[in-house]
Amino acid sequence: MRIDVLTLFPNMFSGVFNESILKRAQEIGSVQYNVVNFREYANNKHNTVDDYPYGGGAGMVLKPEPIFNAVESIKEDTKSTPRVILLCPQGERYTQKKAEELAKEAHLLFICGHYEGYDERIREHLVTDEISIGDFVLTGGELGAMVVIDSVVRLLPGVLGNEESPVQDSFSTGLLEHPHYTRPAEFRGMKVPDVLLSGNHKLIDEWRRKQSLKRTYERRPDLLQSFNLTDQDKKWLEEIKKERSLF
Structure with a gap:
């Protein structure tokens, strides 16, 4: 996969792309990063990328020319349509x-904005996807892009090493993930559940499934509305609800 990032602050990505899983993904050839300062594509001697909004109002708006020029240049260089x-x-x-x-794509291009917003022609004629990472406002799109890139790259084949890891993540199955434990079996009087020490994989799988259902019911019950529950899931969910009603 190739990932291009258009930003006014390219140095923000240096540490992110050169640490941990994102660095490993690049080293094994699963992804190629290219960070571009789109100020370099401005059409004026001052490299201006923003201007006042037509009709008045607070803040500045990103001009279309630098971003159009940058995107078109990348498409021409790569001979692809990201x-x-x-x-x-x-x-x-x-x-x-x-x-x-997104992890199934060969080429992704992220546009990170700043200021009050984007010239609408950027949305209408360049963009294929508009993404928000939550109902809050950041000073720019860089942190949002980092979040999306991290979540996508870790899904690429071979990046995590264990192919089962991303499959079992919270949200990937439709449920929140079950609790995890490791050594020691007892720590400050707190013990690992006996079933996890039993070696009985059938019972362990059942425990994990029920714990996923319980955690989802308690923390994100909205996810269960669209989840395809098995008959056994429904029985366990009824048990969970009865257990909750006793407290």
Whole structure:
């Protein structure tokens, strides 16, 4: 996969792309990063990328020319048609399902804005996806792009090492993930559940499934509304609800 990022602050990505999983993904050849300062594509001697909004109002608006020029240059150089992703509060709420969809692409291009907003022609004629990472406002799109890129790159084959890891993540299955424990079996009087020490994989799988259902019911019951429950899931969920009603 190739990932291009258009930003006015390219140095923000240096540490992110050169640490941990994102660095490993690049080292093994799963992804190639290219960070571009779109100020370099401005059409004036001062490299101006923003201007006052027509009709008046607070703040400055990103001009169309630098971003159009940068996107067109990347398309010409790569001879490809990337998914062009705009990070903005008006975009669709980002989900694991969207991450899985984007992970199937060969080329992603992220546009990170600043100031009051974008010239609308950027949305209408360049962008394929508008994404918001939550109902809050950041000073720019860089942090949002980092979040999306991290969530996508970790899904690429071979990046995590264990192919089962992303499959079992919270939201990937439709449920929140079950609790995890490791050594020691007892710590300050707090013990690991006996079933996890039993070696009985059938019982362990059942315990984990029930714990996922319980955690989802307690913390994100909205997820259960669209989840396809098995008959056994329904029985466990009834047990969970009865247990809750006793307290």
